[in-house]
Amino acid sequence: MLIVVVNFLEKGRASWADSGQYIVHVIDDSGKTIRSEIKALYNQKITQGSHSSSIESQLQETNDSTCAVGPFFSVDEIKKLMQEFCIQERISHLRILTMGQYNEILLSSANTEDLGRNLIVTGDLWENTEHSEAGFKKGLLDKIFT
Amino acid sequence: MSLLTPPPSINDSAFPGENWFFYWKSSPSLWKSKLSECRYKKILVPINWSLHSENGETCDFARLRPETDLSKIYNIAKELGSELHFLLPLGPVPYLPNGGIPYVLARVPSLEDTGCIKTVVDSDGNLIKLHSFFDPRVFKAFSSFVKELSEYFSQAGINSSVWGLNAGILEERNFKSYFKDSSSAFDSSFSRFLATKEDLSLRARESFETELLAKQEFEISVQELYVETAKGELTANWEGVARVAFLGGNPAEVLERTFEQDSLGFYSDSLFSSLSLNLLPSSLLMNEQRRDGVLLKQFNELVMGAYFDQQFSLGIYDQEGQEGQRPLQFFHLMSQDIKAWKSHGLFAFFKKFYQWGYSVWEPTIRAPWDENIHEESIIFLMGKTVTDKIFSQALRYFMSGKRILIDRFELSAELNRKLELFLFENSLEVERVNFHLTIINATLGEGQLIIVNNCKYAATGQSSSLKQTTDLSLHEQSIFWEKLITSKPIRHIVVEDSDIDFYWRYKYPGIGELKFEEIRRLSFYNPTSYKKKLNLHFPKNFALTKILDEYRASVEKHSSQCETQILPGGSVSLEFGLFS
Numbered sequence: 148m149l150i151v152v153v154n155f156l157e158k159g160r161a162s163w164a165d166s167g168q169y170i171v172h173v174i175d176d177s178g179k180t181i182r183s184e185i186k187a188l189y190n191q192k193i194t195q196g197s198h199s200s201s202i203e204s205q206l207q208e209t210n211d212s213t214c215a216v217g218p219f220f221s222v223d224e225i226k227k228l229m230q231e232f233c234i235q236e237r238i239s240h241l242r243i244l245t246m247g248q249y250n251e252i253l254l255s256s257a258n259t260e261d262l263g264r265n266l267i268v269t270g271d272l273w274e275n276t277e278h279s280e281a282g283f284k285k286g287l288l289d290k291i292f293t
Numbered sequence: 294m295s296l297l298t299p300p301p302s303i304n305d306s307a308f309p310g311e312n313w314f315f316y317w318k319s320s321p322s323l324w325k326s327k328l329s330e331c332r333y334k335k336i337l338v339p340i341n342w343s344l345h346s347e348n349g350e351t352c353d354f355a356r357l358r359p360e361t362d363l364s365k366i367y368n369i370a371k372e373l374g375s376e377l378h379f380l381l382p383l384g385p386v387p388y389l390p391n392g393g394i395p396y397v398l399a400r401v402p403s404l405e406d407t408g409c410i411k412t413v414v415d416s417d418g419n420l421i422k423l424h425s426f427f428d429p430r431v432f433k434a435f436s437s438f439v440k441e442l443s444e445y446f447s448q449a450g451i452n453s454s455v456w457g458l459n460a461g462i463l464e465e466r467n468f469k470s471y472f473k474d475s476s477s478a479f480d481s482s483f484s485r486f487l488a489t490k491e492d493l494s495l496r497a498r499e500s501f502e503t504e505l506l507a508k509q510e511f512e513i514s515v516q517e518l519y520v521e522t523a524k525g526e527l528t529a530n531w532e533g534v535a536r537v538a539f540l541g542g543n544p545a546e547v548l549e550r551t552f553e554q555d556s557l558g559f560y561s562d563s564l565f566s567s568l569s570l571n572l573l574p575s576s577l578l579m580n581e582q583r584r585d586g587v588l589l590k591q592f593n594e595l596v597m598g599a600y601f602d603q604q605f606s607l608g609i610y611d612q613e614g615q616e617g618q619r620p621l622q623f624f625h626l627m628s629q630d631i632k633a634w635k636s637h638g639l640f641a642f643f644k645k646f647y648q649w650g651y652s653v654w655e656p657t658i659r660a661p662w663d664e665n666i667h668e669e670s671i672i673f674l675m676g677k678t679v680t681d682k683i684f685s686q687a688l689r690y691f692m693s694g695k696r697i698l699i700d701r702f703e704l705s706a707e708l709n710r711k712l713e714l715f716l717f718e719n720s721l722e723v724e725r726v727n728f729h730l731t732i733i734n735a736t737l738g739e740g741q742l743i744i745v746n747n748c749k750y751a752a753t754g755q756s757s758s759l760k761q762t763t764d765l766s767l768h769e770q771s772i773f774w775e776k777l778i779t780s781k782p783i784r785h786i787v788v789e790d791s792d793i794d795f796y797w798r799y800k801y802p803g804i805g806e807l808k809f810e811e812i813r814r815l816s817f818y819n820p821t822s823y824k825k826k827l828n829l830h831f832p833k834n835f836a837l838t839k840i841l842d843e844y845r846a847s848v849e850k851h852s853s854q855c856e857t858q859i860l861p862g863g864s865v866s867l868e869f870g871l872f873s
Binding site: 249250253254256257258259260261262263266 | 402408409410412414417418419420422547548550551
């Protein structure tokens with residue numbers, strides 16, 4: 148399985164209410180999304196330095212914008228936060244897009260088919276070696292282009 | 294990508310749903326045959342700006358291309374006895390490329406608060422990117438377009454109604470217009486706006502909250518500018534602004550819809566919410582697979598007919614001739630501040646006893662006393678939104694034997710004085726009750742005026758008179774509203790603890806039903822993939838008269854109750870006669 152994270156927290160794009168939000172988009176071997184949702188990090192916990200606590204507790208959804216005000220996260224920080232989640236969920240590949248990349252994809256995609264394909268091939272790819280063989284088999288990218 | 298020829302669409306692309314006629318999707322030579330097949334009298338014709346003006350400067354109304362001939366549609370409709378309602382977009386629309394603006398003007402994409410480009414998936418799976426209406430070039434071109442449109446209408450003798458179209462979505466049961474934007478075009482025009490308004494500029498710099506308020510004020514000003522421009526040019530045809538909520542049109546749902554992870558239950562909820570917010574829900578963005586079944590049934594039964602006619606009625610006299618079932622709504626909230634109503638615990642109370650039995654009004658657009666609302670209705674006024682006009686209309690409404698509840702908090706000092714004077718001068722029967730809050734209950738014949746006396750809480754700086762109720766548990770809040778409302782009972786059947794979608798409608802009896810005071814219809818829908826069961830008990834003044842439209846459902850009828858079982862995708866309606 149591959150997880151695509153669209154990072155809403157691109158540096159330089161200062162926004163108050165939305166900081167902490169990102170799209171988690173889990174794609175299975177056949178290229179279908181099995182989970183797609185907008186998540187928000189509980190920044191209070193993050194600022195308290197609880198990176199080591201369970202990722203699920205940090206991925207709680209919140210509609211309370213006051214909770215979402217906090218520091219901005221870099222791609223590396225998001226990657227670190229997602230690592231435990233990927234191991235738990237046996238997700239083999241993590242792909243992280245900045246908002247700029249996501250917007251580029253939206254602009255260049257004419258339809259949903261383009262969008263799905265572009266989401267899978269764009270972005271910074273991180274492999275979880277523990278599950279990469281079991282989860283990914285021949286490789287999703289090969290499957291799409293062959 | 295499939296190389297096979299796609300199967301022909303079951304639905305007509307020129308009539309994608311709910312009586313919208315996309316004239317650009319069909320040849321003018323076919324317009325007559327298509328319009329003659331239309332089942333409803335009222336036809337909505339959205340005006341396609343980019344079709345009439347490719348470059349944003351010159352316009353074509355049947356001068357060069359026959360497909361731009363709006364007078365032809367008008368004449369055909371006249372001949373067929375149909376009633377045309379043109380919809381003029383006053384912001385981006387999700388069913389046209391670039392949000393409906395001419396290609397040359399599509400330069401600045403509209404952005405969400407998150408910085409994400411506003412993109413919507415249409416019924417064919419195309420990604421529609423919306424563009425900013427805060428770009429001054431767009432406004433300039435829009436002004437000249439409506440001017441030419443007005444001249445064309447007048448020359449061609451088109452006297453059909455024109456409605457401004459405010460397209461949007463439902464987000465947490467609030468209407469959010471596509472007009473809203475966070476792009477660079479918005480930012481730069483906002484900066485220019487601030488530069489001309491020194492006081493606002495100073496206020497905006499105070500804090501983040503004040504900046505947000507200033508942005509909202511600017512956004513409303515620009516939106517009104519578009520409305521006023523269109524209204525000014527099309528005075529003879531102008532009827533008002535129609536707000537349309539597009540189901541599945543939330544840019545945040547793009548990924549879910551791309552990979553078909555969206556749920557029918559969610560759309561049902563949005564549809565019912567739209568009816569409560571007095572919006573016209575639309576399924577135009579849904580694909581055939583999603584639109585079929587329960588959702589299609591819900592649209593046909595709940596939206597098309599009396600509700601649709603009411604949305605495009607030309608005043609109260611136009612509504613009087615309308616037949617069919619109307620939404621059964623007892624509570625009319627005169628403010629769009631959903632958050633405030635929620636904090637009062639009202640929605641929890643509605644959900645428990647009168648699910649979807651409320652209606653939220655935008656006082657500047659329409660008011661419940663101008664419409665044919667149910668006789669047992671209560672109108673809720675929130676102090677801060679009460680103007681002189683609303684105040685006098687509300688009191689007049691009370692004097693005519695209706696029920697009004699006023700939350701006095703933030704009611705102007707002048708109106709507070711008038712209210713006291715009104716109670717005193719008219720020698721009303723006034724009762725003061727202390728129940729969590731001080732409540733004044735004034736009656737005049739059938740009329741009831743409930744005033745929530747908030748002085749005590751206002752003095753302590755509470756943000757709302759009823760905020761005190763938020764200190765109560767959900768159960769206590771419900772009891773508070775139940776006691777308050779049932780001081781004069783509302784005749785209703787409560788559907789208890791149900792996780793089935795249901796909706797109430799009503800109509801006045803026709804010939805053969807005269808022994809009843811009113812006919813009420815309860816429709817159940819099951820959009821889930823699970824079987825649902827429900828026991829319904831009804832009081833003695835309700836008689837179950839009909840079981841209608843059973844589809845994958847069964848109903849067992851007993852003397853004062855019935856057992857309903859609905860399979861996935863099923864639906865059924867129960868009709869009750871109400872007598873004194």
